[in-house]
Amino acid sequence: MTSDVTTGSGQEAADFARRTSTGLLQRVEDRLRSLLSAERETWAEVDERAVIPVDALSEMIASGGKRIRPAFAIAGYLAAGGDPEDPGIVAAGAALEMLHLALLIHDDVLDDSSQRRGLPTVHVKHMDVHRSNDWQGEDRRFGEGVAILVGALALAYSDELMSEAPASALPEWHKLRSEVMIGQYADVHAAAEFSVDPRLSRLIAKIKSGRYTIHRPLVVGAKAAGRGDLAPAFAEYGEAVGEAFQLRDDLLDAFGDSADTGKPAGLDFTQHKMTLLLGWAMQRDEHIHTLITEPGHTPDEVRRRLLDTGVPADVEKHIDGLVERGCKAIADAPVDQVWRDELAEMARRVAYRNA
Structure with a gap:
């Protein structure tokens, strides 16, 4: 059975598409939990201590998360006409979420973060x-x-999960994994150097977050469905929406409420992350560099100074432009209209989220 959503009214097609996506996301969730449950059972027979790493992953899965990467992989797959009954896309979605867990856990160490999804981070707990x-x-x-x-x-x-996905998706998966690691290194390096370089900040935002969150998962999905021809349109959409996603992340870190985000506010300040937000702001106000790098200044002082530069408002406008660009990129893609509409709505959801 293929994902034929062209019959019936536009609303019926949209409802069907949404139900199909939701059902596949639930199967991703079930696959993650069943894998970890089986692993726990295996290691419990070896030694009671051996289950602790597995339990740590299970706790992170249970703590929530938006499952953005599986959602985009599934959207790319279904837009490409993939069969929703094929377990391969479920495995691919689960692999993307498991990779995301790995990066979050390592990110929290790199950032010295105490909280994730409202709970102590793995390193703090242990x-x-x-x-x-x-x-x-x-x-x-x-x-x-x-x-x-x-x-x-x-x-x-x-990797174990991705081995169950269609082989056609593997080259994009390998590119995604190596790319995000290089992006993570560039982020660490830029934080240590902390020089004003908006070009580098934008590059890091793209390869560390945007491509790995939106662009590559979409293409993984399309290639899993045998539609590699969709890669250019998905790349253009994904680059724009992925950058908007990261810029929203930067604004949430600077101005968001930790009760909503589930992690400490102002980490980019304390860890000297050279985000595009900070790069643009420091071009207008050199004193912001001092506020962040020298002791004795509070995050609230940095926030006030950032607002005085007008950069947060400019970033909001830039996000608007990126979302518009992403929607235009998908408007002419050779997929059913229902998926163009769905991807446009997904772009708005990730760009204007509050957590």
């Missing part, structure tokens, strides 16, 4: 375990070591 048990060695070193290993386990599981 620092506390070490401390409360009065174990040998340094609690920080133990906690970060556990997080590195749990993240590596998620990477292993993501």
Whole structure:
């Protein structure tokens, strides 16, 4: 059975498309949970300690998340006419989410973040375990070591899951994985250097976040359905919407409420992340560099100074332009109108989210 949504009224087709996508996302969720449940059962027979890394991943899955990457892979697959009954797209979606878990866990170590989705991060939780048990060695070193290993386990599981996806999707998967790692390195390097370079900031936003979140998952889905010809249109859409996604992330970090985002506010400031928001602001006000790099200044001072530059408002306008560009890119794509509409709506959802 293929994803034929051209029959019936436009609303009926849209409803069918949405139900199909939702059903596949639920199957992704079930696949993730069943994999981790089976792994827990296997390792519980070995030693009670061996289940701890698996449990850490299960807890992250249970804590929520928007499942943006599987959602875009599924949209790309269905837009390309893929068969919703094929378990391969479910495996691909689960692989993308498992990779995302790995990157979040490692990101939290790199950023020294204490909270993720409203809960203690993996390294912080295990620092506390070490401390409360009065174990040998340094609690920080133990906690970060556990997080590195749990993240590596998620990477292993993501490859295992992707091995069940259509082989046609694998080249894009390999490109996605290496690209996001290089982007992560560039982000760390730029934070240490902390020089004003909006060109580099924009590049990092694209390869570390935008492509990995929107562009590549869409193409993974399309190629899994045998429609590699959709890659150019999805790339143009994904580059624009992916950049809008990252810029929203930058604004949420600077001005968002941690109760909504589930993580500490102002991490980009404390970790000296050279976001496009900060790069543009420091071009207008050199004092912002001092506020961020020298001790004694509060995040609220930085926020006030950023607002005074007018850059946050300019970033909002830039996001508007990116969403418009993404919608135009998909408007002429050789897919059913229902999927053009759905992808346009998805662009708006990720660009204007509040968490």
